[in-house]
Structure formats: structure tokens, C-alpha cells
Amino acid sequence: MSSSLSSQKQHGSRDIGRRRGETTWSDIDKSRLYGIGTVMYSALTVALHPLTVTKIRRQVLTNNSSATFNSGSFFETYYRGLSVVVSLAIPARIIYISTLEFTRELIDTHSRRFILNPPPVMAAYEKQLQSLIPFVTPFSGGVAGGVAAVSSQAIIVPMDVISQKLMVMEDSVYREKGSAVRVMKSIISTEGYGGLFRGFGLSLFTSMPAGTIWWAAYAGVKDQLNHFADPNYPMEAIPVIARQGLIQVTSAFSAAFAASILTQPLDTIKTRMQVAKGKADFFSPISIAKDLASTSGLFQGLMPRIGHMGVWGSVLSTAYEYLKFVSRKDYNNT
Numbered sequence: 001m002s003s004s005l006s007s008q009k010q011h012g013s014r015d016i017g018r019r020r021g022e023t024t025w026s027d028i029d030k031s032r033l034y035g036i037g038t039v040m041y042s043a044l045t046v047a048l049h050p051l052t053v054t055k056i057r058r059q060v061l062t063n064n065s066s067a068t069f070n071s072g073s074f075f076e077t078y079y080r081g082l083s084v085v086v087s088l089a090i091p092a093r094i095i096y097i098s099t100l101e102f103t104r105e106l107i108d109t110h111s112r113r114f115i116l117n118p119p120p121v122m123a124a125y126e127k128q129l130q131s132l133i134p135f136v137t138p139f140s141g142g143v144a145g146g147v148a149a150v151s152s153q154a155i156i157v158p159m160d161v162i163s164q165k166l167m168v169m170e171d172s173v174y175r176e177k178g179s180a181v182r183v184m185k186s187i188i189s190t191e192g193y194g195g196l197f198r199g200f201g202l203s204l205f206t207s208m209p210a211g212t213i214w215w216a217a218y219a220g221v222k223d224q225l226n227h228f229a230d231p232n233y234p235m236e237a238i239p240v241i242a243r244q245g246l247i248q249v250t251s252a253f254s255a256a257f258a259a260s261i262l263t264q265p266l267d268t269i270k271t272r273m274q275v276a277k278g279k280a281d282f283f284s285p286i287s288i289a290k291d292l293a294s295t296s297g298l299f300q301g302l303m304p305r306i307g308h309m310g311v312w313g314s315v316l317s318t319a320y321e322y323l324k325f326v327s328r329k330d331y332n333n334t
Contacts, residue, residue, distance in 0.1 A: 023324045025101040033327040034094055040319050041093050042086055044312070049085065050078035051308040056167045058301035059271045076174075081163030084180045088159040092152040099151040100215075104144035111136045138220030145215025149207035157203050157274075158196040161187065164275045199273040202285055206266040210259050214309070218255035218317065222247060245318070252313035253306075260306045265289070265298040267305065 115129045115136070122129065165183050166174070177183070187195040225247045227233060231240055272288045292298045325331070 023328055025105040027329060028101075028324060028327045029329050029331075030098075030327075032331075033097075033323060036326065037093070037097065037323055038090055040323060041316075042090065044315055044319065045086055045089055046079075046082065048308060048312050048315075049082050051304055051311065052085075053078050053080060053167050055301045055304035055308055056164050056271060056275075058304060059268045060168050060275055061300075076171075080169070080174065080178065081166040081180070084159055084163040084166070088155050092155040092159065095155070096148045096152040100144050100148035103147050104140050107143055108136060108140040111140060134223070137223045138216045141219030142212045142216025146208040146212035149211030150204055153200065153204055153207055156207075157198075157200045160203070161196055161198055161274045164271060168275050199270045202266065202270045202273060206263055206270050210263040210267070213262055214255045214259040214313065216255075217258045218251045218313065221254045222251040225250060248318045248321075249314045252317050253310040256306050256309035256313050260302060260309055264302050264305060265292075268292060268298055268300055271301075 112133070115133060118126055118129055162180055162183050165187075166178060166180065169178060177186075184196070191198070228235065229240055229244045229247055233243075235243065269285050269288050269292065272292070273285060289298070292300075
């Protein structure tokens with residue numbers, strides 16, 4: 001064991017294997033994070049909303065559908081449900097980020113501490129445990145991503161139910177009844193308040209693996225590629241900032257591809273269930289899955305979803321890294 005590692009062990013350092021300069025949850029000024037983040041993420045949501053609308057419509061429509069969505073203006077066609085998404089996404093995002101960062105730091109800290117100072121019964125496996133250090137980042141990111149995704153579902157599901165119904169309305173119906181309040185009242189009057197949470201169980205079942213896979217893949221790929229951004233790495237012809245951008249995009253799209261492929265059937269079933277007309281009892285996940293499987297529709301909307309998750313993830317992760325940096329408590333001193 002190296003003297004450096006021995007020194008860290010003696011002091012019980014939690015930073016073994018971490019990259020120098022990494023911003024942790026305890027380093028962040030939360031009021032600044034939420035203030036700047038609200039504006040930043042609202043802008044990203046507006047910019048990427050058309051991709052969400054496209055994905056939802058492709059998941060819902062069948063080959064025999066005659067629904068029309070394109071007779072209105074671009075805004076009317078691709079920005080339906082935006083007000084619902086923006087207003088509810090802000091509290092959902094606050095819950096998501098808080099849970100993600102707190103859980104990730106907690107798991108990361110305790111995992112590294114366990115590896116550095118294993119209990120006596122595992123002392124003989126100390127070297128084997130230390131070989132697991134490279135896996136701590138994707139592990140903590142994956143678990144935290146799954147927990148964060150689940151924690152925000154109480155707000156996300158009603159948002160999805162209302163906004164998705166607006167997204168898939170035919171043009172003629174939307175012009176007459178395309179109001180979020182009207183849609184919400186219609187759902188409550190026909191199904192009760194439970195109608196706003198249609199597909200809640202399936203949404204939980206979908207969001208956890210999607211969040212786990214995305215953050216684990218993103219953290220793992222980014223951690224493996226980070227050495228390319230080192231100013232001393234022999235790639236002087238490519239500016240460091242360009243290398244960092246390429247790492248962000250590669251990590252985000254790798255995560256989007258993995259999460260989309262593995263969870264697309266669940267997401268399609270959930271969407272079909274949430275936008276269906278009538279009582280939820282008539283639209284069980286099993287019957288929807290059988291219908292989609294018989295028409296090879298389980299992967300409808302896959303490419304728009306990969307595109308949305310990839311673009312959203314690339315921009316969001318880059319913006320989030322910057323947001324964490326400017327929200328540091330010592331930012332004015334850097």
C-alpha cells in the first residue's frame with residue numbers, strides 16, 4: 001500500500017479515489033442553486049418541449065390513426081401542455097436534484113469509507129475491496145438516480161397525465177377544449193382525483209430503472225473519459241473546453257441510449273395508459289402490453305426518446321455542472 005493511501009486511511013478520509021476539485025452537495029449554496037436552476041431548467045424545458053410532444057404522439061398513435069396535429073401554428077402544434085410542464089416541473093426538479101445529490105454524496109462517502117476502513121471480518125479482503133473504487137462513482141450515481149426519480153413522481157405523474165392528454169388531442173378538439181384546467185376538471189369528474197395519478201405504479205416501476213441506468217451509465221462513462229480533459233493529456237491541438245464538451249455529450253448520449261433501449265416498452269405502456277379515455281380499470285398494463293406486442297409497438301417513439309434524453313441529458317448535465325460550480329459557497333473566492 002502506498003504511503004499516500006496509508007495516510008488517507010489513518011485520517012479516515014472520505015475522498016479516496018475522488019477527483020480533485022469535485023463539488024459535493026455540502027459545498028453548495030442551496031438558495032443560489034435553486035434560484036439560478038429554476039430559470040435555467042425552465043428555459044431548457046421550453047427549448048426541448050417539441051421533442052417530448054413528438055415522442056408522446058408516436059407512442060400513442062397507431063398505423064390506422066387518423067388524428068391530425070399539424071394544421072395549426074408551430075407553437076400550437078408542438079408546445080401543447082407547456083404551461084403544465086413548466087409550472088409543475090419546477091417543484092419536481094427541486095425534489096429530484098436535492099434527493100439526487102444528497103443520496104449520491106451519502107452513498108459515495110459511506111462506500112469509500114467502507115472500502116478504506118473495512119470491518120475486521122473483511123480485513124483479509126482489503127486489496128480486493130480497494131479494486132472496487134472505480135465502481136463507486138457509477139454505483140452511487142445509479143442508486144441516487146433511481147431514488148431521485150421515484151421521489152418526484154407524486155408531482156410528475158399528474159403533470160404527465162394532464163400534459164399528455166393535451167399533446168394527443170386532435171386539432172379540432174384542442175381548439176375547443178385545449179385548456180389544462182378543463183382537462184383536469186374532466187379527469188376529476190369522470191375518474192375522481194385518482195385519475196390524475198393514472199399509471200402511478202407503472203411510472204414508479206419505469207422511473208427507477210430509467211433513472212438508475214441513466215445516472216450509472218453517465219457517471220461511469222464520464223469517469224472513464226475524464227482523463228482526456230486533463231490539460232497535460234497529449235491532445236494539445238484540441239482545447240480542453242472542447243474535450244470537456246465532447247465528454248459530456250458522449251456520456252449523456254451513452255446513458256440515453258442505454259436507458260431508452262432498456263425501458264422503452266415500459267414507458268410506452270405507461271404513456272398509453274395515461275392518455276387513454278375512460279376509467280383506468282379498462283386499461284390495464286397487461287392488456288396494453290399484449291396489444292402493443294401484437295402490433296410490434298412496444299418500441300414506438302424510441303428514436304425521439306433517445307434524442308430527447310440525449311439532448312436533454314447533454315445540455316442538462318453541462319448546465320448542471322456549471323450550475324453547481326457557480327452555486328458553490330466559495331464561488332466568489334474562486
